[in-house]
Amino acid sequence: MTRRRRSPVLTALTGIVLIYSLIPLAWLVINATKTQDGLFTSFGLWFDDGRFALWENIRLTLTYDDGIFLRWLGNTVLYVVAGAGGATFLAVLAGYGLAKFDFPGRRAVFVTVIGAVAVPGTALAVPTFLMFSRLGLTNTPWSVIIPSLITPFGLYLMWTFAAEAIPDEIIEAARVDGASEARTFFTICVPMLAPGIVTVLLFSMVATWNNYFLPLIMLKDPDWYPLTVGLNAWNGQATTAGGTAVFHLVITGSLLTILPLLAAFLLLQRYWQSGLAAGSVKQ
């Protein structure tokens, strides 16, 4: 493409959306440095002159209530590794199968999965809860992990990606050489699918890390909460009778909650963006 002249006007206009996107994050960073009192007495988008309490807030967040925040962090990591990892694995396998094989029932699989995508996850959550409670799975990590294993969006992305990225001839050649289907997949196709896999993994990580509704209804015991449900419980303390308001911990905890995801997105940028681009080609 020919090099284009840059436009200050267009940059400024797009800058409005940029500011809109960044202001709440700036608010979060600024207010994580304030004490509980400072939150109420200082201007929201500037630091409290009185004192800089970020390190103390982090220490308090990590130690408050016997360090339950760290327990929630550990739970979240468990749910993400098992849930998002498993979801990616299943989506990659199935996406590849749908893109590269013709098998009896393929059309039915397509129709069922696409139809099910339109069923609101939250509408499903209540029946899933009732079913899991019959099976004795509620209030265990399984109740959060098992439903996280299915990502229809991940399947869709992997499917379009595999159709685009792997030429049929390569699979054919491997078959002629006598490789089994599994071997062909793992040694030849998986490396070619890498950008797509990273993309699906990141998006299912976000979905699991940020999941709120499912753990909210499945879990009663705070020891099994992920960060999202735990933070909201802290936030709700202010309105419950006899509870202490810990807004400074909610804000600092929120900041600590989003940092790992932001870091993952920024570090893996090149990778997942090329995966997303290739995945969205085929319509």
Next chain:
Amino acid sequence: MDAKRRRSWAGWQFVAPFIVVFALVFLAPIAYAIYLSLFRNRLIGGNSFVGLDNYRQALADPNFWSALGRVSLFLVVQVPVMLFLALLVALAIDSGRLYGRDFFRVSIFLPYAVPAVVATMMWGFMYGSRFGLIGNINEALGTSLPDPLEPSWVLASIANIVTWEFVGYNMLIFYSALRTVPGTLYEQAEIDGAGEFRIIRAIKLPAIRGALVVATIFSVIGSFQLFNEPSILQSLAPNAITTYFTPNLYAYSLSFSGQQYNYSATVAILMGVITMVIAYAVQLRGAKER
């Protein structure tokens, strides 16, 4: 490409694991919800089959209609605004005319990585009258901006949170689709004398129509699913956000505070059907205009 392929059962070994789990966490709960929706639990007489009575009750239930009306209003206002904004930003970044293009792309996407809980709490704090920004502004400038958490504004306030969360995500979907247009197409168009807007209309928009349809479908589903943001804001705005503010909030309250599992399942099934019909209509329309 399809024609060359042999038809065999080999593909099933890749698809089967997904399908097994899918059946457990999607199909089984749907079947169970349909089953539940046909029964009613009475104090006297216990659990009894009532056929479609629950559905009749739901269709005559003003709470259900008011929740449905609210998310429909949300859908027709918030979704177009959000997608239009996302499209403008994607086109601006793709045009190559921005200073610091990569910084724009990454920064506007960042809110997507923020959990709905954190996003809602942040905006909730900012909306709040005590140490919120609105309060700050009113104090500093002597203005009397409306309280974002009062009943007539709360839906717009929620729409703002959802827009904030997903503009960048949709922008990236559009931008990724725009990247796949071969650069030679633009060169040819320019040689033919096409201007920027002509190129957008004749090349760029048709190129991303598939992405537009998918983004619209996901946004429609998202609107009908609305739960996290209103449920978390509820503690700040208890008078503005009722237990039947959205259909999902209603289904949730029926189950978890009302123990009305059968009726809750009925509401969930009805919403699933309505969502599927509308998502399907969007898809059909998207396909027809091709």
